[in-house]
Amino acid sequence: MRRIVFAASLAALAAAVPAAAIAAEVPTPLRQSWSFAGPFGTFDRAQLQRGFKVYREVCAACHGLKLVAFHALAQPGGPGFTEAQAKQIASEFRIQDGPSDRGEMFERLGRLSDMIPSPDPNEQAARARLNGALPPDLSVIAKARGYDVGFPRFITDAFLQYQEAGVDYIFAYLTGYENAPAGVTLPETQFWNKYFAGQRTAMRPPIQKDQVEYTDGTPQTVEQYSRDVAAFLMWATEPHLEARKRIGFQVMIFLLVFAGLMYFTKKKVWAAAH
Amino acid sequence: MSGHSSYQPQNRLLRWFEARLPVGWLIHSSFVAYPTPRNLNYWWTFGGILSFMLTVQIVTGVVLTMHFTPTATQAFDSVEHIMRDVNYGWLLRYLHANGGSMFFLAVYIHMFRGLYYGSYKEPREVLWILGVIIFFLMMASAFMGYVLPWGQMSFWAATVITNLFSAIPIFGKGITEWLWGGYAVDNPTLQRFFSLHYLLPFMIAGVVVLHVWALHVVGQNNPTGIDVKSDKDTVPFTPYATAKDGFALVCFLILLAWFVFYIPNYLSHPDNYIPANPLQTPPHIVPEWYFLPYYAILRAIPSKLIGVIALFASIAVLAFLPWLDTSKVRSARYRPLFRQFFWIFVICCIGLGYLGSKQPEGLYVIAARILTAYYFLYFLVILPVLGLIERPKAVPASISEAVLPKGGAPVAAGAAAPDRNG
Numbered sequence: 001m002r003r004i005v006f007a008a009s010l011a012a013l014a015a016a017v018p019a020a021a022i023a024a025e026v027p028t029p030l031r032q033s034w035s036f037a038g039p040f041g042t043f044d045r046a047q048l049q050r051g052f053k054v055y056r057e058v059c060a061a062c063h064g065l066k067l068v069a070f071h072a073l074a075q076p077g078g079p080g081f082t083e084a085q086a087k088q089i090a091s092e093f094r095i096q097d098g099p100s101d102r103g104e105m106f107e108r109l110g111r112l113s114d115m116i117p118s119p120d121p122n123e124q125a126a127r128a129r130l131n132g133a134l135p136p137d138l139s140v141i142a143k144a145r146g147y148d149v150g151f152p153r154f155i156t157d158a159f160l161q162y163q164e165a166g167v168d169y170i171f172a173y174l175t176g177y178e179n180a181p182a183g184v185t186l187p188e189t190q191f192w193n194k195y196f197a198g199q200r201t202a203m204r205p206p207i208q209k210d211q212v213e214y215t216d217g218t219p220q221t222v223e224q225y226s227r228d229v230a231a232f233l234m235w236a237t238e239p240h241l242e243a244r245k246r247i248g249f250q251v252m253i254f255l256l257v258f259a260g261l262m263y264f265t266k267k268k269v270w271a272a273a274h
Numbered sequence: 275m276s277g278h279s280s281y282q283p284q285n286r287l288l289r290w291f292e293a294r295l296p297v298g299w300l301i302h303s304s305f306v307a308y309p310t311p312r313n314l315n316y317w318w319t320f321g322g323i324l325s326f327m328l329t330v331q332i333v334t335g336v337v338l339t340m341h342f343t344p345t346a347t348q349a350f351d352s353v354e355h356i357m358r359d360v361n362y363g364w365l366l367r368y369l370h371a372n373g374g375s376m377f378f379l380a381v382y383i384h385m386f387r388g389l390y391y392g393s394y395k396e397p398r399e400v401l402w403i404l405g406v407i408i409f410f411l412m413m414a415s416a417f418m419g420y421v422l423p424w425g426q427m428s429f430w431a432a433t434v435i436t437n438l439f440s441a442i443p444i445f446g447k448g449i450t451e452w453l454w455g456g457y458a459v460d461n462p463t464l465q466r467f468f469s470l471h472y473l474l475p476f477m478i479a480g481v482v483v484l485h486v487w488a489l490h491v492v493g494q495n496n497p498t499g500i501d502v503k504s505d506k507d508t509v510p511f512t513p514y515a516t517a518k519d520g521f522a523l524v525c526f527l528i529l530l531a532w533f534v535f536y537i538p539n540y541l542s543h544p545d546n547y548i549p550a551n552p553l554q555t556p557p558h559i560v561p562e563w564y565f566l567p568y569y570a571i572l573r574a575i576p577s578k579l580i581g582v583i584a585l586f587a588s589i590a591v592l593a594f595l596p597w598l599d600t601s602k603v604r605s606a607r608y609r610p611l612f613r614q615f616f617w618i619f620v621i622c623c624i625g626l627g628y629l630g631s632k633q634p635e636g637l638y639v640i641a642a643r644i645l646t647a648y649y650f651l652y653f654l655v656i657l658p659v660l661g662l663i664e665r666p667k668a669v670p671a672s673i674s675e676a677v678l679p680k681g682g683a684p685v686a687a688g689a690a691a692p693d694r695n696g
């Protein structure tokens with residue numbers, strides 16, 4: 001019985017192979033060290049500002065951040081722009097608004113209360129522009145991606161507070177482009193990325209060395225750009241991460257002290273048991 | 275619970291009120307003077323923890339509702355609006371989402387406690403069945419709550435689960451479309467799930483009242499499983515149980531806080547942060563962790579209809595447990611054979627949970643079938659037969675005899691005894 005089932009599942013597997021064509025095993029993204037990891041993690045403001053620059057000059061051509069408001073850029077726990085800077089940044093974007101009192105839609109300059117706009121008016125427009133591919137909105141991307149960490153890691157991660165699977169994946173994806181293996185010819189519109197599920201991604205390697213100018217002497221490499229923009233996307237996904245961890249620590253201290261007091265209260269009460 | 279006279283408020287106004295509606299008496303007799311067995315261990319603190327968690331879910335849920343928009347086009351974004359723009363919205367939502375998980379963790383411990391110490395046996399059958407009803411309502415509530423953020427997993431979990439009803443012969447299709455309010459999971463489904471998700475917790479609260487009432491009629495079971503025989507066997511609820519429950523609750527809150535503040539997305543699936551897309555099925559559709567054992571049972575069975583029946587039967591069988599277990603001895607402490615089968619059952623449930631998270635293929639399916647078989651055999655064959663063939667160990671004459679040292683003054687010794695048993 002077992003042999004039959006096993007053979008049957010092998011047969012099913014064999015049948016499935018041509019459909020998947022040559023797709024190598026997706027490697028597990030490497031765990032990077034991030035400033036925002038761990039119980040006391042905080043964002044590195046300079047890194048977020050660099051990451052935002054990469055986003056604006058490169059990724060924004062295809063990806064929106066429609067859940068992130070410009071005012072958030074000046075919020076505590078974020079990239080640390082001043083309100084004036086955030087206003088300036090907003091005003092460099094054009095926002096569709098309307099209808100006006102004449103019933104027409106119009107464009108105006110962005111304000112602090114606007115969301116960071118998407119480059120295409122709708123999904124169809126994006127697909128038409130990009131050979132049928134759809135670049136996802138990146139507002140929650142660091143929570144919307146991850147990878148299966150497997151046993152026993154998925155247990156130890158709960159104790160080690162590993163919550164960076166998404167951002168590790170983004171970094172891996174941005175740096176995971178390779179030449180397609182021998183025997184695989186890709187159409188013009190597909191690119192071989194070892195970390196992407198199925199390895200054929202529709203996103204052209206988005207960034208080259210020295211493409212974005214860093215004024216603080218940080219190396220202008222693809223790896224550094226990827227690291228910075230991934231960190232920025234983590235912030236965009238979890239803008240209150242710093243407050244969460246800070247308050248969390250206070251709550252923990254309070255609860256531990258409270259638990260200690262409760263323990264001794266309980267001991268005292270029961271010691272007097274008749 | 276010994277009559278109105280046991281509680282007399284000092285304050286005149288309160289006395290006036292008490293004579294007209296004895297609320298004070300009710301509270302005093304249920305949560306102050308109420309006698310609890312003196313040997314309860316920490317497994318008995320989960321009832322209090324569960325009541326607290328229900329309150330947490332209701333309070334956070336009511337506030338979330340103030341900012342949540344239950345429509346297919348806006349639900350996802352409104353949850354993110356809560357996370358970003360509402361003051362402490364991230365805290366409310368992470369508390370509610372992880373609170374749901376911790377609620378289930380607590381209820382599972384609470385139920386295994388009952389299984390181990392035979393708390394479902396005479397005279398606690400009604401109490402137990404009310405518990406099964408609460409559990410069922412909790413599952414319905416949590417399932418519908420999971421649909422609300424309208425991510426990919428929300429949408430596809432709703433699709434998979436509502437589709438189960440289509441397995442019913444003849445009426446299946448009609449019932450499913452009636453549940454959907456259309457021809458697929460869509461806006462009407464979301465809206466009705468939201469309505470029910472708001473309603474069910476209050477129904478749970480109602481059944482919890484009955485559950486506690488039934489408890490106070492028959493009294494608590496205890497680790498020895500033997501009945502309370504004299505006052506020496508009990509201590510008053512306050513301060514004894516209150517102090518112990520309070521300590522356990524704070525410890526439980528540390529666990530909850532760990533999840534909420536440090537790993538808030540550990541228990542959720544990344545796909546649920548992708549907005550629902552009816553045209554794109556995710557590669558793996560998995561429910562929340564607390565449904566995984568049932569999901570494994572469902573998929574272990576090749577026939578959809580029988581799978582669905584097995585799924586519902588796996589919960590319904592619990593309601594018949596008081597009559598399936600034929601042993602007169604309650605506590606596993608005195609049932610050596612039962613104890614072994616019990617622990618195998620616990621491992622079986624955890625194993626089913628693991629298999630529920632895997633693709634139903636190859637050896638995983640075979641393992642899921644074996645464990646599903648054990649799940650049902652445990653209730654339908656092992657428990658009935660064990661009671662007839664097992665020779666239980668000698669049961670102590672009374673709780674105080676079991677926990678207080680012989681001949682010694684019970685004063686100080688009695689104090690430490692419950693811990694020794696815990």
Ligand code: HEM
Nearest residue numbers: 331332335336338339342371374415416419420422423475
């Ligand atoms: C039995 C108690 C309850 C359980 C087990 C429960 C469970 C859940 C779960 C698992 C979610 C999905 C969380 C997520 O992934 O985002 C959810 C969402 C939600 N629940 Fe509840 N819930 C309970 C009580 C309530 C009550 C009483 C209310 C309102 C009065 C409520 C209102 C909401 C709202 C508005 C959402 C959507 C927002 C969100 O997704 O965070 N819940 N619930």
